[in-house]
Amino acid sequence: MQHKTRIAIIGYGRFGRVHAMRARTHPAFDVVCVVDPQPHARHAAQIAGFMTVARLQDLPRGVEAAAVVTPYETHAEIAVTLMRMGIDVLVEKPLASTERDIDALLDAECATRRKLCTGHIERFNRLLSAPLWSGTPHSIAFTRCSSLSVGAGSVVLDLMVHDLDTASLLFGRKEEETFEIIGVQRQCGTVNAQVLFCGSQLNLSASHGAHKSNVHLLWQDFESRNELCLRSSDTATGIDALSLQYTAFHELLSGAHSERPIASASEGAMAARRAIAIESWS
Incomplete structure (x- = not known):
């Protein structure tokens, strides 16, 4: 039987809900809990059948991976904390919103030796596969x-x-x-x-x-x-791009070969740095 990676979804907003549902239906993942500081978000997650906690410090034991689907200005602080807890992390794009945060993420990836990747979902668009x-x-x-x-x-x-x-x-x-x-x-x-x-x-x-x-x-x-x-x-096969991204994330975590690799932290950093340069251009 395939080992299911125990994953936590961090953030239960508009896209966090989609992540939680895709991870729950993916055969390679077991969604252990949803983390969100907002009571109404936790209530919505509980109605959907998820266990919830308000803080990262309250994560259950045995969480192996996490998907960070929070406002981008919070990505670095959350992902660095998770990596220091020994958890591998998928961060929704953009990886971060400042140069300082990007550097902090890359430094933490190196120091903790955890896997850090970026959710650039367009990589799994079937129209771009050739x-x-x-x-x-x-x-x-x-x-x-x-x-x-x-x-x-x-x-x-x-x-x-x-x-x-x-x-x-x-x-x-x-x-x-x-x-x-x-x-x-x-x-x-x-x-x-x-x-x-x-x-x-x-x-x-x-x-x-x-x-x-x-x-x-x-x-x-x-x-x-x-x-x-x-x-x-x-979408005739019923496998959407986000599900394919979760497959690639699991392949990275398990050391398996991936025909369509998930974006690495360095690749996410490059896209984010270029976006920041455009944002600040005058």
């Missing part, structure tokens, strides 16, 4: 919008960070990557950024307040223009 181009495109553009209300956090750290990681994944030349911000424009819940990336122009647009969440990827070479809606992923 190469999209043979030669380097002249330009690439991501347009990502969310139905979250305008003002619901940074669109760069919430949305654009996805596409910064995906761009690295698509190029697959980490040792050769160059990243230079050319310009950034902000207007009413939307941020547009132009970046010189690996010799190609990378155009990024992220916005809150859309009627419906969506993502489009467009790439162009000298002969053709191509467009792909990344929300058209085939």
